Structures are given as structure tokens and as C-alpha cells.
Amino acid sequence: MTEPGSQQQEQGPAAEQAEPAKGQVQVERTVVVTAGGTGTKGRRPAPERAVLQVVLGIAVPLGLGATILAMYVTEALTTYRTTILDPGDFVVHARPLARVLQDFSAAFTIGLLLLCSVALPGAEANRAIIGFAQWKALNWAWLSSGVWFVSSVASLVFIAADTAGQPINTEEFFPLFMFFITELDLGEILLVALLAVFLLVTFLPMVRSSTGAGIMLAVAMMGVLPLAWAGHAAGSDDHGNAVNSLALHLVGVCVWVGGLAAILLLGFRLGTDTGRVLRRYSTLALLSFTAVAYSGIINARLRIGPWENLTTPYGQLIVVKILALGVLGLAGWYQRRRILPRLDENPEDRRALTLFGASEAALMILTIGISVGLAASPPPVPQGSIADVDLRRSLLGYLWPEPLTIPHFLGAWHPDWVVNLFIVAAAIAYIRAVIILRRRGDLWSLPRTAAFLAGCALLIWLTSGGPAVYGKTSFSGHMIQHMGLMMYAPILLVIGAPILLLLRATPARTDGSRGLREWTLWIFTSRYSHFLTRPPVAGLLFIGSLIGFYYSPAFELSLSTHLGHVLMCIHFILTGYLFAWVLIGTDPGPARAPFPFRLIILLATMAFHAFFGLSLLNGTEILAPGWWADLQLTNQEALLADQQRGGAIAWGVGELPTLLLALAVAVAWRKDDQRRALREDRAADRNGDAALRAYNDHLHQLHTGAPPAPPEHP
Known part of the structure; x- marks a missing residue:
């Protein structure tokens, strides 16, 4: 992707040497040109970035530990494969890794495109082209979508091998793979999602406007939403609510996690727009938090069944996850009340930006760790099809209703x-x-x-x-x-x-964003x-x-x-x-x-x-x-x-x-x-009924052949 017009170049790295705005403190530094672009002499990371790296470096292992602990508590670690046909150790171990990479790259891509579409400032002097921050976001989104595509291909291959119970390095695998993506519902759904990601990788380099970014965001959503129909929710009891809540959960997590990742990547490049962009992201994060919590409650209720199952290890993890989400929500409320006003007063306050990103990212990683452990653990209520028990209920997702009468219909x-x-x-x-x-x-x-x-x-x-x-x-x-x-x-x-x-x-917005x-x-x-x-x-x-x-x-x-x-x-x-x-x-x-x-x-x-x-x-x-x-x-x-x-x-x-x-x-x-x-009457009062007089003069001219009378001047 090439850099936008010269005006955007002036807003980019070269603009770092410009005079600071009124009320801001100028930081002296020497800018040098290297093979990779501009840089700071010595390339020392800022203290704020070091703090962010340390916090994330601690949070990531803790998140992985939370995942392992959750799987240990629910005995998911002791549950081994029981399929007759084994696809091999490589497929068994590579499939979850490909899925993790697929999920994170999808969330990162969606977060970048969302910020580019609705939060990042555009080029105020020429709204037909994107601003520098939007251009950087689109560049990163293109790279992330490439990772998303590669990991999606790998995930599709591994799922097909796991479903067929066939290693991928055998001659029999390719015909089975083609049958999987053309005849089975699961394969067709995953193929549709893969095609959406392919369109994203193909057309993202051509995007040069907020409109294009918004269209690409819609395409990216089409690469995520089909996954809701590819999970166990599509075949479970009350599959309508299960699938809808899972789709809402996926979108909410992608916007929330991906948006925060995009903020951490672009935050130190936003300059005077930092507070404004973070406030817009904060609104999106609040909506995403509501969607994730609401859909999580629906999914938990469908998976737990009777309230007595809350005492099981799976139910206890649900309670822990709810508490973690509550803490995360309180942290977001605190940031909105305390940190965002600091950034409004001084957008260059790097400590406030670091506190905003590091605290929320750390809490989010821990919560995601618990969620991943729950997703890999068997719930108390079986999630498979109940067609062998009640065929009609398995098709409808709810109990067969009473005979159709007006009272039954209304009730x-x-x-x-x-x-x-x-x-x-x-x-x-x-x-x-x-x-x-x-x-x-x-x-x-x-x-x-x-x-x-x-x-x-x-x-x-x-x-x-x-x-x-x-x-x-x-x-x-x-x-x-x-x-x-x-x-x-x-x-x-x-x-x-x-x-x-x-x-x-x-x-209306005045900074070129939409x-x-x-x-x-x-x-x-x-x-x-x-x-x-x-x-x-x-x-x-x-x-x-x-x-x-x-x-x-x-x-x-x-x-x-x-x-x-x-x-x-x-x-x-x-x-x-x-x-x-x-x-x-x-x-x-x-x-x-x-x-x-x-x-x-x-x-x-x-x-x-x-x-x-x-x-x-x-x-x-x-x-x-x-x-x-x-x-x-x-x-x-x-x-x-x-x-x-x-x-x-x-x-x-x-x-x-x-x-x-x-x-x-x-x-x-x-x-x-x-x-x-009424408009015509008012106009007639203002001009002395000029239209009527002109019409009468025209009739008089047609009748007598005399030229029209000159207009009267006040």
C-alpha cells in the first residue's frame, strides 16, 4: 500500500519535527533517516512503552496460566481423544494454535478497520483522501488480514483432517478435503468465511477513503459471523438463541479486543487527537462490553442448565468469569471518569495513555484466558443434537407448541x-x-x-x-x-x-472522521x-x-x-x-x-x-x-x-x-x-404579486398585440 498524498506525508513522521501546539511541551530529539524510515537517535524505547511491555509480558503468561487452570479444574486436560480414526499428533496440536492465531488476527483486523471507519481523524483539508493515522491503520489491517487468511486456510485444513480422521500427508486426504468443503455444512460455512477474508486481502490495498474502510469492515464481519454457525451452538437445543448470542459475542469481542490492540499500536502516533480517539473507542468498548456480557449470560444459561450446576467446577468458572468481567467494566468506568479527562486536557500525556492501555489490556488478557479455558471444557449440559430424543424440538429449537388457536397464538x-x-x-x-x-x-x-x-x-x-x-x-x-x-x-x-x-x-464531526x-x-x-x-x-x-x-x-x-x-x-x-x-x-x-x-x-x-x-x-x-x-x-x-x-x-x-x-x-x-x-402567498406579498401581473400582461399582449407595459419601479 502506497502512502497517501503529500499532505498526509506532512502529517506523518516528518511532522514530528514541527513546532508544538500552544500549551504543549516540546521534546528535543534528533531524527535520523535509516533504511527502515525515520527513527530516533539511539532507538531507545520510551519509558511508557517499556512499562506497557512489562505489564503485557506479565499478563500474557498469567492469561495462559488461567487457561490451563480452568481446563484442569474442569478436567478438560484429562479428557483424551476417543475417535477411531486419528488425524495424527501434528493436526491435534496444530489445530488449536491455528485457531488462536486466526481469532487474534481477525480481532486485530476488525479493530483497525473500525477505528479507521469511525474514530480516527481524516484529512480535514481534503476529505476525499484519508489522513495519516487512517493510512497507518489500513497498512496494519492489510498485514493482519494476510495473517488471518493464512491461519484460516490452515485451520480449515486441520478441521477437515480432524473431522475425517485422516492425516494431511496422505493421498486420501485431498478427496476427503474437497468433499468436506463442498458437501458438508461445516466445510461450506468455513469456506464462505475464508472467501470473505480473501476479498479483504485482495481489496484492502486499494482503499483510500473512509467509505472503503467501512465497506472492508463489513466484509471482515462476514469472515467472522459464519463461525457462529460452524460451532456446536448450531446443533444444540434452543439453537436460535445459541447461535445469535454466539454471533453477538464474536462481534463484541473482536471490536473490544481488536480496538484496544489497535489503540495500543497507534496510540503514541495520534498526537493531539489522542483524547478524542480514545473517547470514541471508550464508547465502542462500552457497547462491546454490554454485548459480550449479555451474550455471555445467554450462553452460560444454555450451557449450565439448572441453577444447581453453578456448584460444579464449570459453573464456578462461570462465576469467576462474571466477576472478572465486572472488574473489567469497573476499570473501564474509572478510565472514562479519570483518565480520559486528563487526555482531553493534555493529549500528549503518555502516562495516562499507558495507564489506559496497560490496565485494560492486562485485565482483558486474564478474562480471555478464563474464557478460552471454558470454551475447551465440557459444560454440564450436553451441547449435541437431541434429535434422537425429540426430533421436532431439535428442528425448532423449542418445545412443540399447543394446537393453533387464537388464545394459544396470543399467549x-x-x-x-x-x-x-x-x-x-x-x-x-x-x-x-x-x-x-x-x-x-x-x-x-x-x-x-x-x-x-x-x-x-x-x-x-x-x-x-x-x-x-x-x-x-x-x-x-x-x-x-x-x-x-x-x-x-x-x-x-x-x-x-x-x-x-x-x-x-x-x-456533526469536524475532524474528517465519520x-x-x-x-x-x-x-x-x-x-x-x-x-x-x-x-x-x-x-x-x-x-x-x-x-x-x-x-x-x-x-x-x-x-x-x-x-x-x-x-x-x-x-x-x-x-x-x-x-x-x-x-x-x-x-x-x-x-x-x-x-x-x-x-x-x-x-x-x-x-x-x-x-x-x-x-x-x-x-x-x-x-x-x-x-x-x-x-x-x-x-x-x-x-x-x-x-x-x-x-x-x-x-x-x-x-x-x-x-x-x-x-x-x-x-x-x-x-x-x-x-x-402559503409559500406562493408570501412571495406575492413580497413582490407585489408580480407573477399574476406578468400573466395578465401576457394575456393582454396576446389579445391586443401591444407590447407589454414596462415594470413599475418602487
């Missing part, structure tokens, strides 16, 4: 804890933004707030209540969930105008938004999703796989939100279509929607037959009747939101006409 409940966390967090953020506006003296509509909160409550019920419980056991229950996610909740959320509220409550406000503006003003918000495109996505989803293998995949179900819910919510936003949205964004055209698109889309419902109502072919057979539902007449009932729901339920959208478009049209008339 059913199986919470999706991670989804509920995101929804509650969105509601809290909305309320907080409203409070910020009111304290500032700005008004915010109470009906908008009520609509958004009602939409959040409806989403919780749709994803954790009766629609979610019966959505996998009956077609009609699934259709209720679908209609709610696509047609009811999005309308309430759009009425709440969350994007407009976010832009009004969040201050925060939540800047990324939101980029998303809603990009060329892709201009394309997607065209009414024909939004309408086609809305109605095309129905036909393409139900009359393709996607419907059965959404029932039989957790990933398919998650993608289905996200797609329905987004397409419904986009369609409602195009029609009645008040958030800033691309120019809207004229109101008559919106009504035409609405009526045409709803006509196709009614046609879809009628096609299901009159259909004779059962959709997703494999899933119903797996659930041992073999009564074809009952399945067809339930499917036709779902078609009637799709046809009838769509009438009310259609009417509401049509009324909302008509009201918005009327208000727009009133505002335009």
Missing part, C-alpha cells in the same frame, strides 16, 4: 434475546434523542414517538411471540409473521422518522439510495419478494435453517420499510416522486399483493413439503387447508395497511399543497 412466547436487545436499544436511543432535542428547546412530535415505540413493541411480539412460535409449525402462522414484519411494523417505524431524529440530535451521523447521511444520499427509493423499484422489491420467496427454495430454507430465517426477517423488514418510506416517509433522502405517482404505485403494488394472496388461496401444490415432512406433518389435506388459510390472511391482512398508506399519502399531499400555497 405463546419464546424470546429471541439478541433480537430483543437490538429492538430495546433502538427504542432507548430514540427516547434519548427526543430528550436531547427537548433539552435544547426543539420540539418533537409525540405521535411520532408513540408510533416508533409501538413499532418496536410489535417487532418484539412478531419475533418472540405467537408469530415466531407458530411461524415454523404452520403456514398460516408464518404468514401472520410475514405480514407483520413487512406491512405493519415498517409503517409505524417510518411514521416515527428515526433518521430525521438522529440527524437533528447528533452533532460517526453515526456521517455514515447515515452517506447511506441515504448515495447513488444506491437514489436507485432503491424510486417508487417502481421499491414496489418491485416489495411484491417481487413475495413471489420470489415463496415459489423458490428460499421459503423452505427460511424454515429449516436459522440463517435463512434471520435473512428472511431482515429482508422483509427492509423491503417493507423502503416501500413505506417512499410513500409517506419524512426523513431526509433522495427526491420523492410526485404524490399522484405514489398513489398509482401503491394501488398497483397492492393489486399484485392481492393476486398473490388469491394464488395461495386457490393453489393445490404444497409449498416447502420437505420441512413439513421433517416435522412429521403428513396430512396433505390439512397442510393444504392451512396454506390456503395463509393465502386468505395475506389477502385480507393487506387491506388495512393499504388503506392507511393511501390515507397517509393523501394527507401528505394536502399538506404539501397547503405549504406550497
Whole structure:
């Protein structure tokens, strides 16, 4: 990766010789040019760096000791391999080492890209290019992604060898490896993650902007999230919550650990921006801490089972880990209250930066050591499949519900804890933004707030209540969930105008970096938004999703796989939100279509929607037959009747939101006409009704052929 423009070079090593800012102490040193770049004469490490090295040098062995002690307490060290086919000692010992290197390089890469995307300052004079700190972060991220790719390849090979029980230096291994990555779910998932890392290594050297860094961050996440589906959680009881919590845990750890590692690497190069960057990282660390603690509690509850198991060695380690996380959280709170103000006053305070990084890194390493030991230890509750005990429960992840009746449907409940966390967090953020506006003296509509909160409550019920419980056991229950996610909740959320509220409550950044406000503006003003918000495109996505989803293998995949179900819910919510936003949205964004055209698109889309419902109502072919057979539902007449009932729901339920959208478009049209008339009246008062006089003069000229009268001058 080449260095950015000359302006960024002036901010780099050469800038260390520049005059210090006002209020800072100048440190005299001689800069020499060596084969490796600039350096300090004598190359003596600063005392702060020496302290950091000593602390980490002590913490790392202690973390390894904590891992070994945890495995010893849970007797994981005395549990030996019992497989009939042994892949060999090399695979057995190299696999965990490759996984550790893979995890740390992934976290480091994600931490660097995250800081580059949302925390590090850009080039203020020219926002089209990155700043020096961002350039350094991208360089390190590219090197780290290379290590991530190599270790991922090695890990994939070792997992395949371990699964097949075949050493990697035999002729039989290659055909088994190809079968593993093309036919087995585990191999396919790991291959997808590897391809994401390959894209990262390929395109990172081309990144020259915060936008590119953000896109690469999304790609890096695609290299981590599939690992949640590759673990034991995907086949355990309540696999929905297990997989979701593990995915949240992985992301939280990568952001937290990787961000801190990036801070330790770049901290002494940030100069006057040190305090500002650390404060932004502190906010990210707080969110990550919450995600890690929350997901850890969910995973611990699923692994421990009854509370009596807390007295087992595994349960006691869980308690120790919770206490360690609590200490780590208190340390973060202390740093936010004590150390960050010192860095705000003097960004060059190296002692404060060292204390910030060393203390949190040491505590984090010890906590990770306990976590690694727990991950390698057998929990009290078996994590394997329960298909031999209860086939239906193994497929659903929860107990088979009572027969579908209205009381049972309204009273059913199986919470999706991670989804509920995101929804509650969105509601809290909305309320907080409203409070910020009111304290500032700005008004915010109470009906908008009520609509958004009602939409959040409806989403919780749709994803954790009766629609979610019966959505996998009956077609009609699934259709209720679908209609709610696509047609009811999005309308309430759009009425709440969350994007407009976010832009009004969040201050803009001035240092060239991109925060939540800047990324939101980029998303809603990009060329892709201009394309997607065209009414024909939004309408086609809305109605095309129905036909393409139900009359393709996607419907059965959404029932039989957790990933398919998650993608289905996200797609329905987004397409419904986009369609409602195009029609009645008040958030800033691309120019809207004229109101008559919106009504035409609405009526045409709803006509196709009614046609879809009628096609299901009159259909004779059962959709997703494999899933119903797996659930041992073999009564074809009952399945067809339930499917036709779902078609009637799709046809009838769509009438009310259609009417509401049509009324909302008509009201918005009327208000727009009133505002335009008011603007024209005010303009006429200012210029003496010049437009009307010009029109009358034009008519007079056409009638008499006389030239128009000269304008009157005041």
C-alpha cells in the first residue's frame, strides 16, 4: 500500500519535527533517516512503552496460566481423544494454535478497520483522501488480514483432517478435503468465511477513503459471523438463541479486543487527537462490553442448565468469569471518569495513555484466558443434537407448541434475546434523542414517538411471540409473521422518522472522521439510495419478494435453517420499510416522486399483493413439503387447508395497511399543497404579486398585440 498524498506525508513522521501546539511541551530529539524510515537517535524505547511491555509480558503468561487452570479444574486436560480414526499428533496440536492465531488476527483486523471507519481523524483539508493515522491503520489491517487468511486456510485444513480422521500427508486426504468443503455444512460455512477474508486481502490495498474502510469492515464481519454457525451452538437445543448470542459475542469481542490492540499500536502516533480517539473507542468498548456480557449470560444459561450446576467446577468458572468481567467494566468506568479527562486536557500525556492501555489490556488478557479455558471444557449440559430424543424440538429449537388457536397464538412466547436487545436499544436511543432535542428547546412530535415505540413493541411480539412460535409449525402462522414484519411494523417505524431524529440530535464531526451521523447521511444520499427509493423499484422489491420467496427454495430454507430465517426477517423488514418510506416517509433522502405517482404505485403494488394472496388461496401444490415432512406433518389435506388459510390472511391482512398508506399519502399531499400555497402567498406579498401581473400582461399582449407595459419601479 502506497502512502497517501503529500499532505498526509506532512502529517506523518516528518511532522514530528514541527513546532508544538500552544500549551504543549516540546521534546528535543534528533531524527535520523535509516533504511527502515525515520527513527530516533539511539532507538531507545520510551519509558511508557517499556512499562506497557512489562505489564503485557506479565499478563500474557498469567492469561495462559488461567487457561490451563480452568481446563484442569474442569478436567478438560484429562479428557483424551476417543475417535477411531486419528488425524495424527501434528493436526491435534496444530489445530488449536491455528485457531488462536486466526481469532487474534481477525480481532486485530476488525479493530483497525473500525477505528479507521469511525474514530480516527481524516484529512480535514481534503476529505476525499484519508489522513495519516487512517493510512497507518489500513497498512496494519492489510498485514493482519494476510495473517488471518493464512491461519484460516490452515485451520480449515486441520478441521477437515480432524473431522475425517485422516492425516494431511496422505493421498486420501485431498478427496476427503474437497468433499468436506463442498458437501458438508461445516466445510461450506468455513469456506464462505475464508472467501470473505480473501476479498479483504485482495481489496484492502486499494482503499483510500473512509467509505472503503467501512465497506472492508463489513466484509471482515462476514469472515467472522459464519463461525457462529460452524460451532456446536448450531446443533444444540434452543439453537436460535445459541447461535445469535454466539454471533453477538464474536462481534463484541473482536471490536473490544481488536480496538484496544489497535489503540495500543497507534496510540503514541495520534498526537493531539489522542483524547478524542480514545473517547470514541471508550464508547465502542462500552457497547462491546454490554454485548459480550449479555451474550455471555445467554450462553452460560444454555450451557449450565439448572441453577444447581453453578456448584460444579464449570459453573464456578462461570462465576469467576462474571466477576472478572465486572472488574473489567469497573476499570473501564474509572478510565472514562479519570483518565480520559486528563487526555482531553493534555493529549500528549503518555502516562495516562499507558495507564489506559496497560490496565485494560492486562485485565482483558486474564478474562480471555478464563474464557478460552471454558470454551475447551465440557459444560454440564450436553451441547449435541437431541434429535434422537425429540426430533421436532431439535428442528425448532423449542418445545412443540399447543394446537393453533387464537388464545394459544396470543399467549405463546419464546424470546429471541439478541433480537430483543437490538429492538430495546433502538427504542432507548430514540427516547434519548427526543430528550436531547427537548433539552435544547426543539420540539418533537409525540405521535411520532408513540408510533416508533409501538413499532418496536410489535417487532418484539412478531419475533418472540405467537408469530415466531407458530411461524415454523404452520403456514398460516408464518404468514401472520410475514405480514407483520413487512406491512405493519415498517409503517409505524417510518411514521416515527428515526433518521430525521438522529440527524437533528447528533452533532456533526469536524475532524474528517465519520460517526453515526456521517455514515447515515452517506447511506441515504448515495447513488444506491437514489436507485432503491424510486417508487417502481421499491414496489418491485416489495411484491417481487413475495413471489420470489415463496415459489423458490428460499421459503423452505427460511424454515429449516436459522440463517435463512434471520435473512428472511431482515429482508422483509427492509423491503417493507423502503416501500413505506417512499410513500409517506419524512426523513431526509433522495427526491420523492410526485404524490399522484405514489398513489398509482401503491394501488398497483397492492393489486399484485392481492393476486398473490388469491394464488395461495386457490393453489393445490404444497409449498416447502420437505420441512413439513421433517416435522412429521403428513396430512396433505390439512397442510393444504392451512396454506390456503395463509393465502386468505395475506389477502385480507393487506387491506388495512393499504388503506392507511393511501390515507397517509393523501394527507401528505394536502399538506404539501397547503405549504406550497402559503409559500406562493408570501412571495406575492413580497413582490407585489408580480407573477399574476406578468400573466395578465401576457394575456393582454396576446389579445391586443401591444407590447407589454414596462415594470413599475418602487
